Amino acid sequence: MMTSRCTVRACATCAAKERKPFVLPKVKKTVCVSTSNDIFRNLALEHWFYKNLKFDEHHHKLMLWVNGPCVVIGRHQNPWTECNVPWLAANKTHLARRNSGGGTVYHDGGNLNLTFFTPNEHYHRRSNLQFISDTIYQDFGLRMDINKREDLAVRGYKVSGTAAKLARHCAYHHCTLLVAADKQNLRSALQPSDWNITTNATQSIKSNIRNLRDECADITVDGLVHSLARGYLNWNNTNANSDQITDSLQTVAPSETHFPGLETFYNEYKSWQWTFGKTPKxxxxxxxxxxxxxxxxxxxxxxxxxxxxxxxxxxxxxxxxxxxxxxxxxxxxxxxxxxxxxxxxxxxxxxxxxxxxxxxxxxxx
Known part of the structure; x- marks a missing residue:
């Protein structure tokens, strides 16, 4: 997919500091696009893959998902210091706690989420980010940089948050892409409590953010889903034909029928005990x-x-x-x-x- 080119140029200094690229081995790759916009169902699906699928040197997976308005905090965070909990309740914006660490992010229909599943030994966060950056540059002409905290940025503005979970059997790295998120709602949602709170919970690091559409009007969430899915299936697999790519691209509805045991994960993620009861004292x-x-x-x-x-x-x-x-x-x-x-x-x-x-x-x- 080629569209009109955008004008942001690569930062020469950042490019010079790039680490030696990780070489992804040639493995079977599949892409799963969730049809749900429910943050709890998508987190449950992500956790289901993590718990039930075998990721080894022969199998990697990318999950693409979009949520309705919500705030997602890290596993070890305090929601009262990270977001405006009363505002969320009054504005039908869900609050969810994920299983990985890291900071707090805002999601809505203008935000695309990606989860890269690999065996532990193939986990390489920077390689995933470089793949995203290269694909978007190739298809939309927009150059992004990877900063020191391994976030994606455009002209110094953060456009992607990132976190990961590693276990002995597998690992996943997930990240966001701010495409056309409602920035006013984002600011309102991430305004913390007016109470003075003392905690040892993980604190988010505030950053100046920007939507990708602010830099390139051609970019849409649907366009990125198509672009990144095809790019991932072709990643280090230049001989893949159209039939192979089509067979490896799946659209799924996160449900108990298709994924036995998913409802258990869903109910846990949606529970008060998980969202608030897991908050450090x-x-x-x-x-x-x-x-x-x-x-x-x-x-x-x-x-x-x-x-x-x-x-x-x-x-x-x-x-x-x-x-x-x-x-x-x-x-x-x-x-x-x-x-x-x-x-x-x-x-x-x-x-x-x-x-x-x-x-x-x-x-x-």
């Missing part, structure tokens, strides 16, 4: 001010559940009844730290302080 605090007096509410969270609550009241605060009411928030210990509880707790705290203010005003009169 953290503390969250917020200061409430009323009439220049500051009160701090501090919460400890372990496995997604509130383990301790502390209310810090200024020394000598005169209304002991209100102090006792605020300290009664210990009753929430053991409950889920979620959007509903946080909202309710903030309202109760503010209303209690308002009552306290009225009591003090009456005492002065």
């Amino acid at each position: 953290f503390s969250a605090s917020k200061t409430f001010k009323h009439h220049e007096v500051s009160f701090e509410l501090a919460i400890q969270v372990e496995e997604g559940l509130i383990s301790d609550v502390d209310v810090k009241v200024p020394n000598g605060y005169p209304d002991y009844q209100i102090v006792r009411q605020l300290q009664d928030t210990q009753a929430i210990v053991g409950q889920k730290y979620d959007v509903e509880l946080i909202s309710r707790l903030g309202k109760v705290f503010q209303e209690t302080l308002q009552v306290s203010s009225q009591h003090l005003d009456s005492a002065v009169v």
Whole structure:
């Protein structure tokens, strides 16, 4: 597929620093394109391949998938520091935790995801990224660079996030391509909580991002699916004919019927226990001010559940009844730290302080 050429030129400095290319052995390669836009089903399908297929020196696989609006955090991350959880709930945007490490990404219909499955000894992240870069340059004329963090970038703007999972039997490397994502929703979704959170969870590194269509109007998600699928099947296999390529390209619906056991993975990925319960323990605090007096509410969270609550009241605060009411928030210990509880707790705290203010005003009169 050839289209009009785009004008971004390769960075000579980056090109000079390129590592020696990895030589992909000649193996059977297949491409799977998921028909689902459900992030949980696609993660389940990816995990199903990882658990059930045998990837060896004779078999590699590429999975291509597109999701509806969602935020995907890394296995060891805290969603409350990575994204705006209340905004996601209010805007029908799913929150998912994947099985690999790395940072947080936003997906929607303008974002293409790729997963490269190989045996462990053939795992080579930079080679995969170089394949993507070379294919897009060949078919669309857009040059991309691989930065020091092994992300794809155009003129310094990040256009792809990347992560991996390695096991003894196989490995996978997955990455995103920002094609025409809704950048306003991306920014809103990735705005973290207004609570002060202390955690040892993996933190995402913020980057300036750009859509590929901002650089080349010819690029579409569908066009990239076609281009990358054919490019992958021809990768180090220049003698492949059209029939072989067609036979190796599969369109699949992630379902229990086609992939026995997939529903178990799907239900796990969609569960509160996986998304929030796997969050490393953290503390969250917020200061409430009323009439220049500051009160701090501090919460400890372990496995997604509130383990301790502390209310810090200024020394000598005169209304002991209100102090006792605020300290009664210990009753929430053991409950889920979620959007509903946080909202309710903030309202109760503010209303209690308002009552306290009225009591003090009456005492002065």
